[in-house]
Amino acid sequence: MGTLTRRDFLKIAGALAGAAGLSSPGAQVFAKGLENIYGGKTRILWLEGMSCTGCSVSLLNSENPKPLELLTQYISLVFHGAVGAAQGQTAVETIERALAAGDCIPVIEGAIPLGMPRAQLFHGKPFAETLLPVLEKAPFVVAAGTCSSFGGVCSAEGNPTGAVSVKQFMEHHGLPTHKRLICCPSCPTHPASLIGTLAHLSTVGYPEVDRELLTPVMFYGTSTHDNCPRFHDYNKHIFAQELGDQKGCLFELGCLGPLTYTKCPERQWNGGVNWCVRASAPCVGCSSPEFAQRRDFPFYRNREGLQFAGKGGSGHGGDES
C-alpha cells in the first residue's frame, strides 16, 4: 500500500483538477506534482492567528483527498495546533525546526493584531514574533480564509485590536508579497480551493492571481451571481420577499452574490450537499474583502425596521434614521 502507483496519482489528480476546473492536460501536471508531494517534499506549517479554527475544520471536510489521505499520502503537515500531537515545548521546538528546514509552506489561518500585539500570545509572547521569521523565510505563503486574506470579522469596523490580513502584516514589515503570497478567502476557506492552491504551488508554482486581492483566478475568477441557479429569476425580476421564501432571486433580501467571487454554485459545500442560495439564504459575501466590515452595510435588507441605506442596499428599508 505504501507507494501509490502512477495510475492512482492520475485518478486523484483528475479529481483535484476537476475541483480546480482544469481540463485533462492540467490533470497531468497535477499528477506530477502529487508525486512530489508524496515524496515528502511539500511541508506545510499551519499557524493560527486570530482565528476561530473554522478553516482547520473546513480542511477536515476535504473530499479530494479525504483528510486521512491528505495527511498521510499528500502533504507533510509538520505542525497543526488543533490536530497535531505536539504540545508545549514540543510544539515550540517543532515550529523552530520547521523554520530551520526553510522549505515549509506556511498556511496562516486568522488575522494578526497589529494594533495590539498582546491580543494574541504564543508561548507567552506576541504571536507576531513567531510569525514574522516564518514569513521572512517561506518560499510561498498561503492565507487560508477571509481573516488571514483580508482581515475578516476580526478587522470589522470598531475592532479594538487593529487586526490586519497577512498581506498587510507582510507589507508593514517590508516583506515581498509579489508571486509569494496567495490568498484563499471565504469564511471558512473552501477545502477544494485551499488544497487545489497547495497542489498548484507544489507543481507548476505560483498561479495566476487577482492583482490586488492575490486570490487564484482558477477558484475566485467568477462571480457567484453569474453562475447562480437563480440567475434566471433575477433576469425575470422574480425576487424573494421574506427570509424563508423558497423561490426567487435573493438579491432584494441582501444577497451579495454579485459582489462575491467563489465557485459555490458549482461545487457547493460539505460534499456538495448544499450551499447558501440553494438553502434560500442570501450570500453574505464571505469571500469578499468587504465581508462584515461595515456597520452601515448589514447582511440582510428589505425588512421592516431596517434604517440603513448602505451600499448595495435595495432601498426597501424603513425610513427611520
Next chain:
Amino acid sequence: MSRTIEISPLTRIEGHLSIHTEAKQQADGTYRIESAECVGEMFRGFETILHGRDPMDAQQITQRICGVCPIAHGLASCKAQEMAYGIRPTKNGRLLQNLILAANYLQSHILHFYHLAALDFVDVTAVLKYQGSDPTLKQVKAWVEDSLAREDMFPAAPLLPRFEGDYIQSTEINCHLLGSYAKAFDMRALAHEMCAVFAAKMPHSTSLIPGGCTQAPTVERVLAYRTRLRELYGFIKNTYLPDVVTAAGAYPHLWESGRGPANMLSYGVFDTDDQGGLLLPRGVVIDGKLETFDQSLIAEHVRHGWYSADSGGHPSKSGTTPAPDKADAYSWLKAPRYRGHAMEVGPSARVMVGYLDPQTKWIKDAVDGVIGPAGLQPIHLASVLGRHLSRALEAIWIAEKANEWLDELDFNEKPAQKCVIPASGQGYGLTEAPRGAIGHWLSIRNHLIDNYQCVVPTTWNCSPRDDQGVPGTVEQALTGLVVADPDQAIEAGRVVRSFDPCLSCSVH
C-alpha cells in the same frame, strides 16, 4: 522541591491556551500540582465589533467566534433576538434549529474524542506492529514506516512528535483505537454534511435565522439528513461509546482525576415545544443539590483578566474594555461566577442536572445502566473519564431524538417566523454548546445593537481567579494532580482536554 510545570501552548483544543502550574516533588519522585493558572491567549473584541450593528448581523458575526461550535453561537443569538423581537420560531423553525444543532453536536463530540483527546491515550507507533489486514491501518503503517525509512525530518507528522508518557500498552487496543480514529475523520465530515443539509454550509451556517431557518424541509432534504444520521448513529453506538469504555478500562484511575469543584450548570438544550420544554434540562447543582437556575445570579469578574471594565456585574450590564498590560492579570478570559461559585459546564453538567431532575428520570436510568455495573457514582461524571462518557451517552440520545424530529417536520408549513426589529428591546438567549452553557445578552436602541455580551462555556471552565481569588474550574481540577515527568505533563493535558476547551469562544 517545588518547580513550575507548564504546557505552553496547550494544543489539540480549539484556540490558544497555556497552563502554568506550581508543583511539589513527592517522595516517589513524581510531582503534585499545588496551584494552576489557565491563560487564555487571544482576544478579538466581538462585543465591541457588534456595537452599533444591525441586530440580525449578530447571528452571522457571532458564529465566527468559533468554527467548531458556530451553531451554538448562532442559536444563542437567534434566541436573544427572538426574545427582543417578541417572536417564537414556527414549529418547523424550532425543529430545524434542533436538527442543525444536533448534527453539529455529533460532529463536535466525534472530533473531540478522537482527533483532540485520543492522542493522549493511544500510542500511534503501535501501528508499526500491526499484522492485520485492515487497508486503512496498513496504509497508516506504511506511511509511518516510509517516513522513518526516508529519515524524514518530521516523521509521521503531525501525529508525532508528542509527549512521552503512559500510553496504552496493548498493540491490539492501540490499533483498534487507531482504526476508529481513522474512521472518525469520515464520520465527523459526514456529520457536517448532515448539518449542512439544513444549515446551507458548515462551518458557519447562513440559513440559521431568528424565527427558524431559511431552508424549508422537503422529502429530499429529510432523506439526505436521515441517511447520514443512520450511519452516524451506528458509528456512535457501535464504535464511539465502546471506544470510550475501552479507553476507560485502560485508565481506571481517571474516574478520580480532574474533578474540580463539581458544581454544575446547564442552561438546557433542544427545545421540545415552544413553552420552554427541553430535551436536556436546565438547572444548577451546587454541593450535590439541584437548584432552579436564575440568570440574574451570573456575574463576570475581571480582576485577573486583561480588562479595565468594572468587575462583578451581570453580563447584560458589563462592558469589554481591553487592558493588555494590566498588572496582576494573566488571561484574556473573564471569570463568570454563579452566586459566587466557579461552575463546571459541559456534557457532565448536562448529564448530572438531568440525572438529578425528577422530570427526566430516563437520564438517571440510562446513566445508572452504564455506571452502576462499574461500581461508579454520579460524582464520577465530574472526572476525565466522566466527561468523555457523558459526551458519548448524550450523542446517542441526541441522534435518537433527531430521528424523531425529522418525523415531526411539516412539509406545508413555513420554516421561519417573520421578524420585525423594534426600535428598542432586550433579550437573552441561553442554550448549550457541545462544550457547555452558552448565553448571549442583547440590548437594542434605535434599531441597533447597543450592548452585546456573550458568556461562553470555556469562559466558565477555563476562567482565571475571580475577584475573591477563587480559582476557575479547570484551575481547581488541575490542583492535586500527580505528574510523572514535569517536562512532559501528559496527565495535565488529559485533564484540561476532558473539558473540551474552546478558547476562541471563551474570549471572543
